[in-house]
Amino acid sequence: MRIIKDRQIVYDDWTLVREVVTDDEVSSGKVIVPLAYWQQHRDVLLKTNEKHAIWIDGDNETEALLDDLSNFDLIALDFPTFKDGRSYSHARLLRQRYGFEKELRAIGDILRDQLFYLMRCGFNSFELRQDKDAEDALKAFNDFTVRYQAAADDAVPVYKLR
Amino acid sequence: MYKYDNFDQTIVNERVEQFRGQTQRFLSGELSEEEYRPLRLMNGLYIQRHAPMLRVAIPYGLLSSKQMRMLAQIAREYDKNYAHFSTRQNLQYNWPDLERVPDILADLASVEMHAVQTSGNCIRNTTSDQFAGIAPDEIEDPRPYCEIIRQWSTFHPEFSYLPRKFKIAVSGATHDRAAVRVHDIGLYLVKNGQGETGFEVIVGGGLGRTPYIGPTIRSFLEKKDLLSYLEAILRVYNRYGRRDNIYKARIKILVNELGKEEFTKQVEEEWQHIKNSVLILDQKEIDRVKAYFTEPDYDQNAGDDTGFESALNENSAFTSWASRNLADHKVAGYKAVVVSLKAPGIAPGDATDAQMDFIADIADEYSHGEIVVTHDQNLVLPHVKQADLFTLWNKLSEQGLATPNIGLLTDMICCPGLDFCSLANAGSIPIAKQINEKFDDLDYLHDIGDIKIKMSGCMNACGHHHVGHIGILGVNKKGEEYYQLTLGGSAENDAALGDRLGPAFAKAEVANVIESLIQVYINNRDEDERFLDTYRRIGMEPFKEKVYENN
Incomplete structure (x- = not known):
């Protein structure tokens, strides 16, 4: 499907599985499974699949992923509604504290007007809500040229530039 | 007072354009009401009973005469010739047209003002003591720290979708005139045993449905740690603050449900991870911001005046006003004048465009061009020579701005x-x-x-x-x-x-x-x-x- 990755619209071959109904549907290919499923079927998944990804929502502690972090090629953080801001903190922790360097994807209620902040917190890919125009959303990355504070991007506190 | 440099101006200008685009997309139907709502709220725009209400940020209540004139002009051009000063030292317009709000924001940006984060579930305008910088009981001027917090919190990417709104107040005096203990975070500038100045940190005060007086979670915080500690508090709140019930979402509920000790422990733990990061506040930056809040050129002989004393003896109406509407100034021969916005028959905190223009003029003439909004909805002229007080009082009286009721029952x-x-x-x-x-x-x-x-x-x-x-x-x-x-x-x-x-x-x-x-x-x-x-x-x-x- 079409997603935004590294500020470009790309076709992506990961499949997001919100809820695993049968083990077969996640036993091969590139699938993003719920954390709980991963935790129960970790050893099998590590054997059957080459690439690994999970998704979590704001209720899950990022700390619950630490032992497995090196196994993941992608972590997706879910925004059940764009107003639920917990995953902004979780993204920064994964990037800045726990050193996760692979793909960090925002899924769920993802809209243009949050992209700038999401990017600053360390997300590099975005599954935009289906009804939204991805071309239009790309403009959001240029909303601001000045960033007052440091986050998970390359910004330093602006006063250090003064 | 603080002056924008290129960075500050750019960010405000870019915000105007961003909001113009968002409003256009809303008006064209691209953005739903539900999607637009938090965007407009983060720019202080409410849809009210009769019309939209726009809340303009007045950082820590401080205005220049030029900014006050712009506020008056906006009241004239876009509203019904008046505006309302709020308890958070901000200003509200009650009748703007939604379509024209981007233009209002552009006008504000032209005088280094904005409406950023005056509403919504984000970090709001940092408030302070209306006598900051002039109070005789001041340990240190809190305004440079308010400005540093303003910049750190503006468009903070992690803390723009908090469980609920978040208000910070800073006081630098021994007498708390900023209601510090009823804020989400309250900061008192204090001295420690070694005579160094830092912050006492209070978290989880607030009013609303479930009022709390906030507890102190750290009795002394070094200045260099200000931003890392704030970030630690906000992160704990953003992760664990309740989102299931709007009435239980403020940080006071989290502090109360966890208990002060557990909450403090979580903040301190989080802080250990980030205290030695890029968040360390350089003394160089503190000094840079402080340099904007230097004292005006005071008349060293202002205390020699005897006219004030004799006017007090001769005119009882003046005496009555002077007994209520003046505050002590740290420089001999100067007073801070409180301009009452609580005249009988006027909605408390309201001022007309003509009054705002007038206040700007007298601020230029008598108060080094500065005006401060108080949290009890009056205005302060912070640097008035006592020799000018009688003339000033006469002029204020003519404009209905000399009601001698500061601190009295009708100063509601x-x-x-x-x-x-x-x-x-x-x-x-x-x-x-x-x-x-x-x-x-x-x-x-x-x-x-x-x-x-x-x-x-x-x-x-x-x-x-x-x-x-x-x-x-x-x-x-x-x-x-x-x-x-x-x-x-x-x-x-x-x-x-x-x-x-x-x-x-x-x-x-x-x-x-x-x-x-x-x-x-x-x-x-x-x-x-x-x-x-x-x-x-x-x-x-x-x-x-x-x-x-x-x-």
């Missing part, structure tokens, strides 16, 4: 209430009017002395009723406006929440009830004891008895 804090606000259950402004009509004898008001009446038209407590010496809360009982009274609240160093007097009163009764309460006070007070002190000494019973004696 009042939210917009049912007349404007879509959340309100009851009117506030009509009650203020009723009280003004009942207490129209100035001598009596001066005899009653210091008393703070604070009034909110609903549980959200924008009028801070919990911390009024007398608090008035509007409620709706079967479609009728009723008013619940509390006694004994305070927002100062001795912060306390008021106690409930008893059953609510019908609208027509409120001023009569206040009058009865005042009688009980007058009959019981010891010499020049304040209402609040008498209440604390004699307790609720005598007040209750008198007020409900006919029931």
